[in-house]
Amino acid sequence: MKSHLISISDIARNLGISASTVSRALKDSPSISARTKGRVMEMAQQSGYRPNILAMSLRKQSSKTIGLIIPEIAHHFFSSVISGIEELAYASGYRVMICQSNEDQSREELNLTALLDHRVDGVLVSVSKNTLGFDHFRKVLEQGVPLVFFDRISQELATDRVVTNDYEGARAITSHLIEKGRRNIVHLAAPRYLLVGRERLRGYDQALYENNIERQSDFVLQCDNREQVLALQDEILKLAPRIDAIFAVNDFTAIAAMQLLQANGYKVPADIAIAGFGDDPIASIVTPKLTTVEQKGYEMGKESVQLLIQRIENPDKEFQPRTRVFESTVKVRESG
Amino acid sequence: MKSHLISISDIARNLGISASTVSRALKDSPSISARTKGRVMEMAQQSGYRPNILAMSLRKQSSKTIGLIIPEIAHHFFSSVISGIEELAYASGYRVMICQSNEDQSREELNLTALLDHRVDGVLVSVSKNTLGFDHFRKVLEQGVPLVFFDRISQELATDRVVTNDYEGARAITSHLIEKGRRNIVHLAAPRYLLVGRERLRGYDQALYENNIERQSDFVLQCDNREQVLALQDEILKLAPRIDAIFAVNDFTAIAAMQLLQANGYKVPADIAIAGFGDDPIASIVTPKLTTVEQKGYEMGKESVQLLIQRIENPDKEFQPRTRVFESTVKVRESG
């Protein structure tokens, strides 16, 4: 039993003036007399008037809403991105509609159409792990809706992008391990089709190359989460006697590997050093504390909205895709 | 340069029929001929027609959207609640607008009005830690918008609620510690004004009482996160020699306390057992693995939407507040 909500025309009728005058008064338009504004404001206040955003958006053809598609809300990196996004979006008068793809392409497609159906003014996306084609994103662009990718980007599409310097981060942390005297370094990598994964692998390779270390053919395993570490534990343990370090594509994988090794009598970092990527809070909680690469999630979030809002608010400006690269910094802790 | 999006009247014009017919055809109304339906559907398909949800909602006075206010997206418990909520909401044809209060009352109030301005059909709330008054929620009810609280509820308001049996969970895990021979158990508690905290404290007290253990006046500290453990480390370490267990109101606090003790030479659980609450994934990752109480976040999320949607779809049904209590189960691991 939705109690009647006051509308602009209710106020107009009660005050014996026109709806447009009320609308203008509420917007503090300069063309309305102080007296009228006062009467309108007061009545609005007293009656608990609240604008109907739906009607406003429909009329203005702009919803002041940004759509966000993210693989998993639960990851610390993504939640800090969300915080950054909300911060700047709110400050700029935009709302954010958050959707999770759960790393599933079809869910991502559904999210995307739902956002477009809601007439969001722009979309922010970090692509799901299992997304292979990009046609659904192409559709967004064709509709003239601005789109910015962050972290997990598409290379096929000419859009603005905000990324971490994964290559350099991986190169730096691998170099760090080498400086510490490690030479037999295993890399636990993400699937090949994930750009982020390829970049980190490239950084790892580069560090080896710069230090004249030949990469062993069996030293790169595709393994990027806890479950896979468990699934591959035999292989990892078979490698263990020959290696002195592991660099994993993310912190969860690094920690899972670390615990596997510890459970099997290896000392970290004495026998085998461990390094991760991402600087999840858990990295500072495990024993030993995890050496890892910090990613600037919050800042990346802010930058992404910034780029997006510029596109939204300057729709006619000639399009020149921009890429913002955030440097990542090695956090040396106890594990390596 | 938003390219023109096809509308119902565009289709109507192209087909030489009326907009209402197109609308009905798209809804598969029985009063439209198969032939017309076919033509409409095909044209819709080809032109990439998509309904304008804003217009629909405005006209139908129902947005098929549920508002969600949550303290912190980043917590595992809350993200599983979100998953449960989304699951059932989507399946029932509703979208979810997620807002974070960041444990801040004024942010919570802003979120609430934003959701109402967007004409959500109902609201799901877990109250922020720093929320002391409940007038902003009262306003929601006065507007006739259904409201369901979950986990962090308000006792003042007569609404549906979905909660964990915090009392029983705390009683059970404290009893467990006692059965293991611990008798000097410190409780790290949440602020007094948080019902969840009071309930867990009550469970702790009850377990002591049932076992004829007198509660030491200095054995309950208000301390419910990592920072506070650090802030109170002197007091905790001063207590340490006299105690053989700690039960903390959540896992993060438990783990912080555990690491503080370990860093100061105490063995866990040999010297001091540790128990948490919530079963965050991190509980299974720390060393030793944390004994804790599992909360059914996903199920609680589903139940909350379920209750909410019932209210939304039966607005005239007489109101009888319902409370759903989810039992929590003790997860015995290594720490206690």
Added chain:
DNA sequence: ATGAAAGCGCTAACAG
């Protein structure tokens, strides 16, 4: 089986 008309709540061009 289809169409005409009205209206959800709001804003903006135009007129005065």
Added chain:
DNA sequence: CTGTTAGCGCTTTCAT
């Protein structure tokens, strides 16, 4: 400074 009018895209009587 204010009012009139029209319309955003859609649904829903009420006709026919």
